[in-house]
Amino acid sequence: MTKSELIAELSAANPHLLSRDVELIVATIFNEITAALSRGERVELRGFGAFTVKKRDARTGRNPRTGEAVPVDEKAVPFFKAGKELRERVNKGKAARGEVVAA
Amino acid sequence: MNTVTRAHLTETIYTQVGLSRNESADLLETVLERMSSALESGESVKISGFGTFSVRQKGRRIGRNPKTGVEVPILPRRVLVFRPSQVLKAHVNHMTPPAGDEE
Numbered sequence: 001m002t003k004s005e006l007i008a009e010l011s012a013a014n015p016h017l018l019s020r021d022v023e024l025i026v027a028t029i030f031n032e033i034t035a036a037l038s039r040g041e042r043v044e045l046r047g048f049g050a051f052t053v054k055k056r057d058a059r060t061g062r063n064p065r066t067g068e069a070v071p072v073d074e075k076a077v078p079f080f081k082a083g084k085e086l087r088e089r090v091n092k093g094k095a096a097r098g099e100v101v102a103a
Numbered sequence: 104m105n106t107v108t109r110a111h112l113t114e115t116i117y118t119q120v121g122l123s124r125n126e127s128a129d130l131l132e133t134v135l136e137r138m139s140s141a142l143e144s145g146e147s148v149k150i151s152g153f154g155t156f157s158v159r160q161k162g163r164r165i166g167r168n169p170k171t172g173v174e175v176p177i178l179p180r181r182v183l184v185f186r187p188s189q190v191l192k193a194h195v196n197h198m199t200p201p202a203g204d205e206e
Contacts, residue, residue, distance in 0.1 A: 001141040003150045009137055010130070017122075024120050025130050030153045032115045036107040038194045043107040048135045049183075053195050076195045078154070080185035089143045090158055091181045 037078055047085040054079045142183060154187040 007026050011019045033043050033051055043051040058074040082090065109131060116127035138148045138156065147157040158181050166177040193200040 001138070001146055001148045003153075006134065006137055006148070006150075010133060013133065014130070021120055021122075025116055025122075025127075026134060028116050028119045029112055029131060029134055030150055032107070032112055034153065034191055034194050036105075036111075037191070038197065039105075041105040041107055045109055045112075045135060048139065078185075078187040078191050078195050080154075080156070080183075080187075082183040086139050086142065087183065089139060090183050092143070 040076075045083070047083050049080055049082040049086055052079050052081070053077065145181070150188075152188055152190045154185055154191055156183060156185050158182070159184050 003026060007019070007022050010026070011017065011022045014022065036043050037051055037053050040053055042053075053076045056075050056077055059072050061070045061072040062068065063070055109128070112131050113124060113128040116122060116131060117124050120127070122130070141148050142156055142158055145158050147155055149155045161180050161182055163179050164177050166175050167173065168175060190200040
């Protein structure tokens, strides 16, 4: 599923909305999550998951072709952890049969 | 650290799009639900400019109870992974997103 397919599905389910508005709604959601993460905040959507920013320390990397050492600056990386409900839905079937050991 | 929740996202849709608060909340929920059900069916969700959510099949492996050291089999399972787009990565680092990369 792509963003445009998501917009098309939402438009079909909400015929009273202009597709321009549906596009704006979808863009608003992802822009707002992006803005929160760039402020260093976390976004928690219960049942779906949480977006956070993880810090990666500076390190010495290597150019894999030449083997040359290259300094890599510290950086922030966006991270998503699926919520319990979504995690179980994605893995369902197996969990329902009680096959998930090592709980 | 501040946490952005459904209520904040609803409020943003309400102010940016001009729908009622109720309808804004419903649409946000619908977006999350459509994404969840695509993922549940094993389909990837690709949001250009934001990132890709995909389902990965993990094989069986031997785990260990860290407390007792007892080996326990971890059965095959499906997990959700999120790959942030270059644009999102650039945003969290306050850099200009690479041109022409909407992925």
